[in-house]
Amino acid sequence: MVTEHLGAARTPGRPRSEKAEKAIIDAAIDMIAEGTGVAELSIEAIAARAGVGKTTIYRRWSNKEDLVVDALATLKAPMPELEGKSVREDVIRYLAGMQQETHHRRTRCIMNIALSESERFPHLAERFREIAVKPRRDALRAVVQRGVDSGELRADVDVEVAMAALTGAMIFFTKWRENDDELPADLPERIADQILAGLLP
Amino acid sequence: MVTEHLGAARTPGRPRSEKAEKAIIDAAIDMIAEGTGVAELSIEAIAARAGVGKTTIYRRWSNKEDLVVDALATLKAPMPELEGKSVREDVIRYLAGMQQETHHRRTRCIMNIALSESERFPHLAERFREIAVKPRRDALRAVVQRGVDSGELRADVDVEVAMAALTGAMIFFTKWRENDDELPADLPERIADQILAGLLP
Amino acid sequence: MVTEHLGAARTPGRPRSEKAEKAIIDAAIDMIAEGTGVAELSIEAIAARAGVGKTTIYRRWSNKEDLVVDALATLKAPMPELEGKSVREDVIRYLAGMQQETHHRRTRCIMNIALSESERFPHLAERFREIAVKPRRDALRAVVQRGVDSGELRADVDVEVAMAALTGAMIFFTKWRENDDELPADLPERIADQILAGLLP
Amino acid sequence: MVTEHLGAARTPGRPRSEKAEKAIIDAAIDMIAEGTGVAELSIEAIAARAGVGKTTIYRRWSNKEDLVVDALATLKAPMPELEGKSVREDVIRYLAGMQQETHHRRTRCIMNIALSESERFPHLAERFREIAVKPRRDALRAVVQRGVDSGELRADVDVEVAMAALTGAMIFFTKWRENDDELPADLPERIADQILAGLLP
DNA sequence: GCATAAACGAGACGGTACGTCGTGTCTTATA
DNA sequence: TATAAGACACGACGTACCGTCTCGTTTATGC
Numbered sequence: 001m002v003t004e005h006l007g008a009a010r011t012p013g014r015p016r017s018e019k020a021e022k023a024i025i026d027a028a029i030d031m032i033a034e035g036t037g038v039a040e041l042s043i044e045a046i047a048a049r050a051g052v053g054k055t056t057i058y059r060r061w062s063n064k065e066d067l068v069v070d071a072l073a074t075l076k077a078p079m080p081e082l083e084g085k086s087v088r089e090d091v092i093r094y095l096a097g098m099q100q101e102t103h104h105r106r107t108r109c110i111m112n113i114a115l116s117e118s119e120r121f122p123h124l125a126e127r128f129r130e131i132a133v134k135p136r137r138d139a140l141r142a143v144v145q146r147g148v149d150s151g152e153l154r155a156d157v158d159v160e161v162a163m164a165a166l167t168g169a170m171i172f173f174t175k176w177r178e179n180d181d182e183l184p185a186d187l188p189e190r191i192a193d194q195i196l197a198g199l200l201p
Numbered sequence: 202m203v204t205e206h207l208g209a210a211r212t213p214g215r216p217r218s219e220k221a222e223k224a225i226i227d228a229a230i231d232m233i234a235e236g237t238g239v240a241e242l243s244i245e246a247i248a249a250r251a252g253v254g255k256t257t258i259y260r261r262w263s264n265k266e267d268l269v270v271d272a273l274a275t276l277k278a279p280m281p282e283l284e285g286k287s288v289r290e291d292v293i294r295y296l297a298g299m300q301q302e303t304h305h306r307r308t309r310c311i312m313n314i315a316l317s318e319s320e321r322f323p324h325l326a327e328r329f330r331e332i333a334v335k336p337r338r339d340a341l342r343a344v345v346q347r348g349v350d351s352g353e354l355r356a357d358v359d360v361e362v363a364m365a366a367l368t369g370a371m372i373f374f375t376k377w378r379e380n381d382d383e384l385p386a387d388l389p390e391r392i393a394d395q396i397l398a399g400l401l402p
Numbered sequence: 403m404v405t406e407h408l409g410a411a412r413t414p415g416r417p418r419s420e421k422a423e424k425a426i427i428d429a430a431i432d433m434i435a436e437g438t439g440v441a442e443l444s445i446e447a448i449a450a451r452a453g454v455g456k457t458t459i460y461r462r463w464s465n466k467e468d469l470v471v472d473a474l475a476t477l478k479a480p481m482p483e484l485e486g487k488s489v490r491e492d493v494i495r496y497l498a499g500m501q502q503e504t505h506h507r508r509t510r511c512i513m514n515i516a517l518s519e520s521e522r523f524p525h526l527a528e529r530f531r532e533i534a535v536k537p538r539r540d541a542l543r544a545v546v547q548r549g550v551d552s553g554e555l556r557a558d559v560d561v562e563v564a565m566a567a568l569t570g571a572m573i574f575f576t577k578w579r580e581n582d583d584e585l586p587a588d589l590p591e592r593i594a595d596q597i598l599a600g601l602l603p
Numbered sequence: 604m605v606t607e608h609l610g611a612a613r614t615p616g617r618p619r620s621e622k623a624e625k626a627i628i629d630a631a632i633d634m635i636a637e638g639t640g641v642a643e644l645s646i647e648a649i650a651a652r653a654g655v656g657k658t659t660i661y662r663r664w665s666n667k668e669d670l671v672v673d674a675l676a677t678l679k680a681p682m683p684e685l686e687g688k689s690v691r692e693d694v695i696r697y698l699a700g701m702q703q704e705t706h707h708r709r710t711r712c713i714m715n716i717a718l719s720e721s722e723r724f725p726h727l728a729e730r731f732r733e734i735a736v737k738p739r740r741d742a743l744r745a746v747v748q749r750g751v752d753s754g755e756l757r758a759d760v761d762v763e764v765a766m767a768a769l770t771g772a773m774i775f776f777t778k779w780r781e782n783d784d785e786l787p788a789d790l791p792e793r794i795a796d797q798i799l800a801g802l803l804p
Numbered sequence: 805g806c807a808t809a810a811a812c813g814a815g816a817c818g819g820t821a822c823g824t825c826g827t828g829t830c831t832t833a834t835a
Numbered sequence: 836t837a838t839a840a841g842a843c844a845c846g847a848c849g850t851a852c853c854g855t856c857t858c859g860t861t862t863a864t865g866c
Binding site for chain 3: 839840841842843844845846
Binding site for chain 1: 813814815816817818819820
């Protein structure tokens with residue numbers, strides 16, 4: 001890469017079509033967003049939808065998984081702004097962001113895929129963590145750490161455990177709630193306040 | 202069943218073989234435990250492994266999901282005893298139970314299946330919640346409620362949120378930890394203490 | 403076969419569908435008769451035309467060639483009656499039969515296939531010889547031999563060479579004539595008479 | 604072409620490479636000689652074998668058949684000398700030539716291709732007739748005609764039928780003999796004598 | 805000598821057919 | 836009536852070539 005301007009090697013033959021690549025990824029994302037599971041995704045269908053020969057897909061990705069990984073990578077995960085005045089405010093905003101994401105069809109599907117296929121498609125899961133989970137985690141960690149540093153939170157707070165409790169609680173409600181009722185609107189506040197305050201009298 | 206000895210109506214023809222049924226379910230469980238995802242589970246393979254015709258499977262279950270549901274039902278989820286002297290002790294024991302389950306290959310696979318396929322196989326998820334999640338949830342709820350009633354915990358504790366925080370934190374570590382290092386042995390204590398104490402000074 | 407009534411082995415499972423088999427062979431024959439060469443014959447197309455899964459074809463024949471062999475076998479080649487009063491009359495009738503066969507679309511196609519694909523599909527050629535060529539050859543040999551025996555032909559006639567000359571001459575006109583003009587109607591007589599009479603003065 | 608010496612327009616750009624052309628034809632011939640049927644001949648393989656791009660082939664020939672036609676044209680068919688003293692001698696020499704050709708691997712393959720693919724590749728067949736069949740046919744016709752003119756043969760001999768009988772008989776033995784035994788060495792004599800003498804007493 | 809322009813190798817492109825596998829249904833003989 | 840065995844129509848798999856289409860490079864001339 002560094003030496004490219006010095007006459008770096010150029011592969012001979014016709015270069016791969018970026019248009020085709022985009023069409024393939026778009027088709028895959030659309031189908032996933034429409035509810036097709038990764039396992040149900042057929043290369044044949046993606047090719048047909050993208051108006052592309054199957055070979056053009058196999059030339060780029062040897063697995064369905066690799067394709068989906070690349071597809072996921074194109075999805076920019078919008079991040080909530082967490083520059084609030086207090087830890088409580090930021091945490092609530094963060095949790096509210098999580099809660100809201102379950103409403104957007106596209107985000108929800110992608111997230112579900114990422115979460116639910118992780119066991120079977122480890123590459124996929126890892127990549128998802130990298131592009132979607134990690135930035136959020138880092139943002140939340142910064143919020144908590146800032147609280148510890150400023151004295152807003154206790155000095156002996158275990159940052160990782162605190163993050164796990166906050167995030168885990170919301171995920172728990174989102175994914176394993178017992179009925180399909182809408183989540184209460186004040187859930188972020190309730191989670192934040194309770195974890196901040198603790199359970200002890 | 203109960204009235205059978207009274208000469209009640211008996212369906213004519215050859216009765217279904219319990220042996221076959223057991224063989225099918227065993228085969229399915231084994232394959233899942235060996236890492237085969239529900240989607241990858243092929244009826245053909247189950248039949249071959251169980252030494253059974255495919256018809257014999259389809260006669261009993263109309264689809265793969267129903268089969269897996271029944272297979273799951275045969276797995277008795279051992280519950281930790283939560284009759285400890287304090288809320289803290291019980292919570293730690295509960296979390297430790299969760300953590301340990303991730304070590305047993307079989308339990309882990311089953312749990313992963315149940316968790317990860319929930320989106321695509323809703324019946325399966327529901328059934329799993331019923332036989333595996335609910336009893337635990339109830340047990341934990343009882344522990345927390347007991348704490349509230351006894352004054353060991355604050356009176357205004359939101360029991361559901363507390364449960365979500367405790368369970369969610371552990372799941373978070375179990376499923377979304379950043380590296381594959383062994384979980385620290387004192388994780389249950391750390392989670393319990395932090396959530397009990399809260400984050401505020 | 404002979405001992406079948408004594409309790410011969412019966413393969414378990416659903417027996418192969420004769421209807422499907424017939425549909426496949428019919429489809430193949432039709433496509434060949436319509437001018438599709440053996441090499442151009444696609445299993446996919448045969449299956450579609452026969453309303454049959456590809457597997458059903460592959461289950462029966464491992465090669466396209468084997469399929470065509472069996473297809474050919476179902477074609478009964480009608481034989482001319484050769485019970486005439488003289489060798490000359492029988493020979494002319496025989497040659498006229500050959501000439502006529504080139505007019506019937508179906509017969510012609512089959513024959514062409516058989517002849518033209520023989521190099522690449524040896525099984526096919528062998529089978530064709532067996533069911534189509536040999537009976538005719540035998541019939542002609544009988545005619546010539548009868549002539550020798552009866553004194554109608556010379557005693558020192560080389561029967562095989564005589565047959566080759568007669569049949570070969572007609573094939574030569576049929577397949578390698580220089581233009582596509584219709585063959586003259588009196589060709590059988592001309593060939594027969596000339597070969598019977600010889601070239602010497 | 605005609606005006607070239609007048610300084611006519613010369614096509615600009617790089618001229619076609621004769622080397623490439625030769626390499627392509629050689630590759631094609633080799634593959635045919637090795638037993639590959641025309642239908643099995645893949646342009647891809649020819650290009651690879653010739654070390655040439657596929658475009659270079661398609662630029663010269665619009666289809667496989669045209670390529671093979673040109674390939675065949677490069678094969679000079681050696682003709683037997685037929686300047687013998689008698690018709691009998693020349694005919695025997697001619698037939699012996701046919702018989703021998705079936706021994707040379709290369710000749711045999713080419714001939715087989717030409718014969719067997721004629722139905723499906725009409726251009727090919729026509730060209731083959733032109734470069735390989737017609738000269739021989741003409742030579743044989745001259746021999747027979749010479750016999751008729753000189754009185755060595757009967758005046759009323761049908762030259763075309765005589766040629767068909769002679770050539771056809773040999774082809775018949777060559778291509779449709781019942782077993783794979785070696786052809787008898789005296790076959791040319793036997794055919795010639797029998798056809799010259801006729802079958803009648 | 806240097807621009808022009810076609811031919812060149814390489815290889816990607818949209819397709820079609822390949823032969824295999826798994827689906828869920830069906831059809832046998834046997835229990 | 837249930838069973839095992841296995842055939843059935845269907846549809847997706849991943850591969851091989853098809854004939855076409857870019858690429859960057861090479862190789863002849865004509866200015």
